[in-house]
Amino acid sequence: MAKVGNVRSADTAGIGVPRGVNMLFVLPYMAILLVMVILPLLLGVWLAFQDYDMLSGWNGFVGLENFQNLLDDRIFRGTVRNTILFVLMTTPAFVCLGLFLALALNNRLRRSASLRAIFFGSSVLSVTIVTLVWRLVYLPDRGLLANGLGVFGLKSFDLVTSETWALPAIAVVTVWWIIGLPMTLFLAALQQIPADLYEAAALDNALRTRTLLSITLPSIRRTVLVVAVLEVIMQFQLFGQALLITGGGPNNMSRPMVQFIYESGFRDLQLGFAAAASQVLFVLMVLGALAQTWAGRKREG
Amino acid sequence: MAEFSLRGLSKSYGPVEVIRDLSLDIPSGEFAVFLGPSGCGKSTLLRMIAGLEALTRGEIHLGGHRIDVLPPGDRGVAMVFQQYALYPHMTVRQNMAFGLRNIGTAAADITQKIAAASEMLEITPLLDRKPAQLSGGQRQRVAIGRAIVKQPRAFLFDEPLSNLDATLRSRTRIELARLHQRMQSTMIFVTHDQVEAMTMATRIVVMNHGQIEQVGTPMEVYRRPQTRFVAGFVGTPAMNFVTVTGAEDRGGWALVHLADGSQVVTGVPFAQLRTGDLTLGVRAEDIRQGGDIPARVDVIERLGERTLVYANLRDGSTIVYDEPGDVEVAIGQDVHLTIDGAHTHLFDAEGAAIRG
Numbered sequence: 001m002a003k004v005g006n007v008r009s010a011d012t013a014g015i016g017v018p019r020g021v022n023m024l025f026v027l028p029y030m031a032i033l034l035v036m037v038i039l040p041l042l043l044g045v046w047l048a049f050q051d052y053d054m055l056s057g058w059n060g061f062v063g064l065e066n067f068q069n070l071l072d073d074r075i076f077r078g079t080v081r082n083t084i085l086f087v088l089m090t091t092p093a094f095v096c097l098g099l100f101l102a103l104a105l106n107n108r109l110r111r112s113a114s115l116r117a118i119f120f121g122s123s124v125l126s127v128t129i130v131t132l133v134w135r136l137v138y139l140p141d142r143g144l145l146a147n148g149l150g151v152f153g154l155k156s157f158d159l160v161t162s163e164t165w166a167l168p169a170i171a172v173v174t175v176w177w178i179i180g181l182p183m184t185l186f187l188a189a190l191q192q193i194p195a196d197l198y199e200a201a202a203l204d205n206a207l208r209t210r211t212l213l214s215i216t217l218p219s220i221r222r223t224v225l226v227v228a229v230l231e232v233i234m235q236f237q238l239f240g241q242a243l244l245i246t247g248g249g250p251n252n253m254s255r256p257m258v259q260f261i262y263e264s265g266f267r268d269l270q271l272g273f274a275a276a277a278s279q280v281l282f283v284l285m286v287l288g289a290l291a292q293t294w295a296g297r298k299r300e301g
Numbered sequence: 302m303a304e305f306s307l308r309g310l311s312k313s314y315g316p317v318e319v320i321r322d323l324s325l326d327i328p329s330g331e332f333a334v335f336l337g338p339s340g341c342g343k344s345t346l347l348r349m350i351a352g353l354e355a356l357t358r359g360e361i362h363l364g365g366h367r368i369d370v371l372p373p374g375d376r377g378v379a380m381v382f383q384q385y386a387l388y389p390h391m392t393v394r395q396n397m398a399f400g401l402r403n404i405g406t407a408a409a410d411i412t413q414k415i416a417a418a419s420e421m422l423e424i425t426p427l428l429d430r431k432p433a434q435l436s437g438g439q440r441q442r443v444a445i446g447r448a449i450v451k452q453p454r455a456f457l458f459d460e461p462l463s464n465l466d467a468t469l470r471s472r473t474r475i476e477l478a479r480l481h482q483r484m485q486s487t488m489i490f491v492t493h494d495q496v497e498a499m500t501m502a503t504r505i506v507v508m509n510h511g512q513i514e515q516v517g518t519p520m521e522v523y524r525r526p527q528t529r530f531v532a533g534f535v536g537t538p539a540m541n542f543v544t545v546t547g548a549e550d551r552g553g554w555a556l557v558h559l560a561d562g563s564q565v566v567t568g569v570p571f572a573q574l575r576t577g578d579l580t581l582g583v584r585a586e587d588i589r590q591g592g593d594i595p596a597r598v599d600v601i602e603r604l605g606e607r608t609l610v611y612a613n614l615r616d617g618s619t620i621v622y623d624e625p626g627d628v629e630v631a632i633g634q635d636v637h638l639t640i641d642g643a644h645t646h647l648f649d650a651e652g653a654a655i656r657g
Contacts, residue, residue: 196386198352204400204451205374214399218390 047275054269066276076251076277079260080284082167086238087257087288089171091231095224097175100184101217106190116187120180127177127240135171135245136162164292166246166254173241178234182227189223190216225296232288236281257281304487305350305455306327310359311368311472312345312511319345320511321360327489327504332481335491336498337508338534344459346508351380351457355629364454374403374464379448384464386442387432387447393419394428397447411450418449421483439470445480453528455487462497474500495535499523507531529652532582538609541588541620542648545581548574555647557581560616563594573649573655582654584611584648592639597621598632612636 046049048066051059070076101119105112132210137144146156152260193216201211217224239258242248247253257277265274303634312320312621319342327333330506335343350584361369368376378399378488387396397522401411419425419548422442432440441461448456458477462470478501492498498505499519506520507514507530515527519633522582526532530539550571557565557579565581609626622638624630645656 065629098475194384194386196382196384197388199351199373200380200382200386200388200447201399202373203351203378203380206405207403208402215388218388223388248573 012064033140044275044278047272048083048279049276050272052102052270052272052275062272066273067280069273069274070280075252075255076257076260079255079257080229080280082253082255083238083257083281084284086167086171087232087235089168090174091228093171094174094182094231094235095228096181097179098227099186099224101179101183102186102190103212108188116183122176123178123180128244130173130177131241131244134169134176138169138245152265160246161250163250163253166250170238170241170245170254173245174235174238176242182231183259185223185227185230186220189220221296225292228296229283229292232292233285236285257284304331304364305333305489306362306456307346307350308360308362310346310349310361311357312342312349312354313357318511320349321358323511323513325506325513325516327487329486329487332478332488332490332503333500333506334498334504335489335506335508336495336502336534337493337514339493340509341508343493343508346456347380347459347489347491350376351378352376374400377454378457379451379453379455380447380459381395381441381461382445383460385432385444385461386558387440387443389432392429392431393424393435393443393446396432396443397450397470399569400447400451405490414450414452415446418446421449421480422446437465438473441473449484453486455489457488458488458543461491463491470497476477476500496537499535505535507534509534510564516581525654526582526646527654529580529582529648529654532654533646534589536584538585538621540582540584540646543583543614543618543620544579545579545647548579554642557647559614560618561595561614563592565640567645567647567656568643569609569647575649575655577650579646579650580650581640583640584644585623586619587641587644588620588638589634589641590622590624592637594637594638596638598630598634598636601632602628610636612638 022078049061049063051062051065053059083102105116105119140146140156140158143156145159149156159169192285197215197219201215206214237258238256239262242254242256243259246254248259258281261277261281264270264277305325307323307327309317310320310323310478314360323346326586335346337343345354349356349369352368352371356369359369360367368378385419388399390401397415397418398411406414415428416425420429422445424439424442424446427435427439427443431445432607435443441464444461464475466472466503472543474497477490481501490497490501493543502519504516505519505522506516509530515522516530517525522531522535524533533542543559545559545565547558549556551566553570553572554569555571555574557567559581561637567581570577593612596614598610598612600611602609603626607628608626608630609621610624610628610630611619611621613619620638630636649655
């Protein structure tokens, strides 16, 4: 207690100290951010405008040639289409299904606690295991799906080799795999709603649907937006499931952009070309996230 | 006829019984205040009336109809919550309209009711704001407005003043009392603040441990507390309790001895006394300087218009008494006190007041 004066000066340390000293505290993080994130990002942008091949090395600046080649590449255009379709399939499913599960399981019942754990449980599995499990489900003639349909006398076909159904099949796997995160985010948001709002609504004669639409949904609007943006960013990066389930086929109908980037860069060793494709993906993701935020803002009005 | 009739209410959470066989009638137009310390069950009781807590046993009747079997919205009551519970994403107008819209009130009616209520509460300029843009006092008014537009048979208030600062709280007390006089409707108000109870209630229901200790007008509860708990809970500062011995008959009144040997002739008839330990209860305003009870001043609280002096008796117990605001008194000073016996109370070992 004798050093009250010192204690006080420590509390107000930031004031009057040269700014450079404070920078020291930020430095470790800034260094890592710079080396691991900013620099590779800029390097990637630079690479997109170069003719850079892993075998022949750097062959100089080529301007927009890589982008022109991408535009002319039928397979690449197909991957853009597939990826956007995939995002449009999964993001609404994550938001709606996640919200539905959260609403259904937001109570103190022991049953709900177990179900919450089960639904979240699959998220911790690796993509390899998840796809393995679903290969078994989708197995023609002997798989779970075929057997299930067989009960109703329906005949199943091989989804994975169908041009129409390969991408939706991957979407189902993805939603099954990581529905736990949106569900948990929604659960957290639902538990933030003060109980007395529901009590006031009960005294105001609000029935269940009315309460859901007028109290619950407006209260978690921000979380809906967060989940939507998060899922858009995550699902644009579809890769593992597609690679392991369909390998991009049949006829490229389920090949996502990241697989295209991977194959151009790591199989064909055309780094400049792959970097250019990455920039296109990056711009699409930013646009997707911005569109969501803009839509959310507009509704908030 | 009783507007509210609570009959044999009990409420248990598992093995814990928070309300025990409670019965109470509240006449129409009363401003009833449920007063008690936290955990005494007063809020639970209010929530049972509102339909937010299920009853374990008992019945609740309002205006001759049994309401404990009805959902909250159909009971004819409106509630003002402690945290106001305004719908944050709705404007003040939408907040007030929500309940009316849900029961299918015509739009013109809603507009007219909101206009009337907001004029009465002087919140008309706030109608298009959202709760986040309002001060605590304004939110309070909106919460009351939301209750008023429903024109309920009874209003329920769950400690609605506890989030306001001291100035606003005393102003709102007056406004609520005025509102009650104007609307003449039955109101039930829950609080742990005995000042709120004394100032607003037409009838105070003092509760402790899930049971009613006493029901009476504010002055009845203050002047004639039926239990030691009520005597200690109502009034500031709290009533002094002194253990006394050797009761004697002095002209029909009970005379008791304090620990230091001094005597007090109480206002309690000697004939009513039973054997057992006795406690003398006396309020600060009924003790004065200039007597034969020696004490030493320990703490002085100056409140402006009056001064509270805490003094230690010979046996070490502390007693508080009233002095005028500008009295000259110093800590450590020896004083001699006298107790106005006619205004004292005697409590038996169980804490029940002994009366004539």
